[in-house]
Amino acid sequence: MSTIVTGEVGRPARQTAETRAGMRERMQDILPKIVLAPSFAAVLVFVYGFILWTVYLSFTNSKTFPNYTLTGGRAYERLWGWTFDVDPPSSWYTSITNLGIFGVLYIGICLALGLLLAILLDQKIRGESMLRPIYLYPMALSFIVTGVAWKWFLDPGLGLEQTLHQWGWTSFHFDWIKNKDRVIYTVVIAGVWQASGFVMAMFLAGLRGIDGEIMKAAQIDGATTLQLYRRIVIPMLRPVFLSAFIVLAHMAIKSYDLVVALTSGGPGGSAWLPSNFMYEYTFKRNEMAVGSASAVIMLMTISAIIVPYLYSELREKNR
């Protein structure tokens, strides 16, 4: 302390104050970087490092353990071959067609149902604060819990069918979860049940953000409720649609636990998604190269969705 005081004696007071302010400013610039550095390094290694590692492994001949000699794209060739094995369906073919069915239905129904619920809840109804959490709470459950609960509920010998039979409706028949052609739709049902409440919350936030004046103005101009929503509200919710779509799309591509908990893979592996395929091949079948290759393809699928989104977002900001 005393040294600082003696130092200050020789200099004009104004200059010292300026240096101090400069120091503080510089610190303010650096501090966030210092604070963020560890997590940035962690992300760099654990996310991007692993991505590169996986890409590398997919070009090797790795079986049980990683093998670092590059051997070319044999793993991709095998996947490519399986893509067209329709009769009988190869596991890879099943996985990607299931992802198509699951992805489209899951995202579509979640968006539609979420929007509908949000609009209904937005009608200034009584007890909204009670209803909202009821729809939102499924999101708080893990996929495993959702999967197990729906597994019991949909099991013809335990759940819905059995109960309705006991109540006397003996002709009721619902065995999709045991049916190789239908089982993927049960995954959609459970997935929608879990995520639509969350989408509803996103839309609700969007609806609350719309200026009431615009609505009033439209009503004064004689717009019907339907027109109001179709022409004004829904177009204004575009950013919410986009965010919800991105969240749902990556959830669809990475869902693994739901399939395992709900169907344990389905009859003859008919409920597999690419993530199940990846885990099976990497860890159970000791075909790490094929597993890695399928992971790379999943990553590319996600990128194909995320990159255009990021691009359009950034472009809009620059404008």
Added chain:
Amino acid sequence: MKTFGKVLAGALLATTMMTGAALAQSKGEVQMLHWWTSGGEAAALNVLKSDLAKEGYGWKDVPVAGGGGDAAMTALKAMVAAGNYPTASQMLGYTVLDYAAAGVMGDLTETAKKEGWDKAVPAPLQKFSVYKGKWVAAPVNVHSVNWLWINKAVMDKIGGTEPKTFDDLIALLDKAKAAGVIPLALGGQNWQEATMFDSIVLSTGGAEFYKKAFNDLDEASLKSPTMKKAFDNLGKIKAYVDPNYSGRDWNLATAMVIKGDALVQVMGDWAKGEFVAAKKEPGKDFYCYRFPGTDGTVIYNSDMFGMFNVPAAGRAAQAALATATLSKSFQSAFNVVKGSVPARTDVPDTAFDACGKKGIADLKSASEKGTLFGSLAQGYGAPPAVANAYKDVVTKFVHDQIKTSDQAVIELVKAINDAK
């Protein structure tokens, strides 16, 4: 790149590593990775724990729950990649050989010589516990797959007798169906279907054929008319399941037989553990028969304790663990609980029930006659990639994705060649 991978894998398993660090400090302790966490199995393992404690060795569990051990094997992979070996790990079949080829297994040859394992342990088992002349694993038990488990009350009700041929079995199933009982308790998961198909192939083609097709992976046998016939038989038998079988766990299927809802289950002898746990007695409450047409042959799988290349300080404890594992007293005590039979053929069968006694006798004679074969469904017939390709084909056939046995045979050859 390799060290990089090690560091990452290590970080992922930080918690497991902490237990590992604790182990390194205290001398004379075994660190054991296993998935025997359920009641009976955990109790059986306690016998080993107390055996070791008597000799003054400590015990550190690394239990990773999950029936088939998938989770445990993933954990083991990460531990080994991080250079942090457990003293021993429960392992199955080709996994032991994979790790031995990677050079991370220890050497038990000295203990094996002293204890006479070479003679006592059946030769086919040694294929998995001995790598390039060195003992790397201690077999704990031998399970055999080709069994029928039948509810006696139901059997008496329909007036059935022990089926001696596959056609007898079908006739018996028909009787059960006529009496309004679910004839066949099956869990529609790929490994259960394939386990049943192992027995069907053995029954259809005989011992030589099974070995050629499912152990040697001989292409001519795989696409032979006999294999086609086996698929036809699978097609016949699968008509006797209840509509809800798909995805059912094996122990629930066993429970159906125990309760008398179903007549018969085709399952390995771990099913007996369920009967015993339900206080049922063989001969009085249930029957254990060999799958018709497979008497005298044993399709096996076996739990092994793979021994890792631990630092010198831990070797004494490791040797003690290995000795205790294959001691006659532990082999008897453990296998009575587990439902399997001892991994050495010179253990007295006095403590076992009728099924256990038959199992021990069958193993001994099969071992002498050379009719003891690894189960392909259980990963003892071929490496995991092939075994899983096989399970794919069987399960797709059972669930009608593959529609005819002609197609099934073509697919089987294709899948196995692709995975080889």
